[in-house]
Amino acid sequence: MSPTETVLAAVTALFVDFDPEAAGKLMKEDYIQHNPAVPTGAAPILGFLPALKESGLSPTVHRVISEGDLVVLHVTYENAQAFGAETQVAFDIFRVEDGKVAEHWDNLQPAVPADQTPSGNSMTDGATEITDRDKTAENKALVEAFVADVLHGKAPEKITDYVSTETYIQHNPMVGNGLDGLGAAMAAMAEAGQAMAYTDTHMVVAEGNFVFTASEGTLGTQHTAFFDLFRVEDGKIVEHWDTISEIPAEMAHGNGKF
CATH class of the missing domain: 3.10.450.50 (Nuclear Transport Factor 2; Chain: A,)
Incomplete structure (x- = not known):
């Protein structure tokens, strides 16, 4: 898979299917986390999946930009109280290494309606x-x-x-x-x-x-x-x-x- 395909598959496994087994196969065990609230490594984010599923978290990916081993997603997360607000707009950046997601950065902001x-x-x-x-x-x-x-x-x-x-x-x-x-x-x-x-x-x-x-x-x-x-x-x-x-x-x- 290309880096973009790897990232989209991982995001689907994590935040659509809430499938720790499928997501774990797409993430390096020593996954480097830069979200300030989440411990580093694959295990913590995989451990959060049941709670995220229970919350009804739902992502919509608006844009995907990739260059080399970096993939940027422009995303809206609904039912995102676990991330700090009911609706959050985010940029998620992933680095892919050896066919797996190896590192993640993000920046989230509560959504403001167009009106x-x-x-x-x-x-x-x-x-x-x-x-x-x-x-x-x-x-x-x-x-x-x-x-x-x-x-x-x-x-x-x-x-x-x-x-x-x-x-x-x-x-x-x-x-x-x-x-x-x-x-x-x-x-x-x-x-x-x-x-x-x-x-x-x-x-x-x-x-x-x-x-x-x-x-x-x-x-x-x-x-x-x-x-x-x-x-x-x-x-x-x-x-x-x-x-x-x-x-x-x-x-x-x-x-x-x-």
């Missing part, structure tokens, strides 16, 4: 089709430069070099569409003492017109993880999804968030 967002978009709707696979390297370089210049603050004035001034569809539940919506939200956050700062970007995964980044920084005074997905069209970023979550000081393992 409660300034853009009118939900956190997961929008384009899903992967196109322009021949432009993967070019699109990845564009987003990496955007992250360095704009998100890390190296040259924020260059934002229009990277983001379309005509179409910028926003799925962050606090931000309106377009560059004006982004600017207004950032100003409001700063005024409220919730300024957003990116300090390190740990992962970039690209496939065609989609580029995913996993970063850390601060939101106000909170140590925060920022997982972002960008869609690129004709050399510009035209759509954005994200999940934002606080990084706790204490975790159920020593692996860190990243």
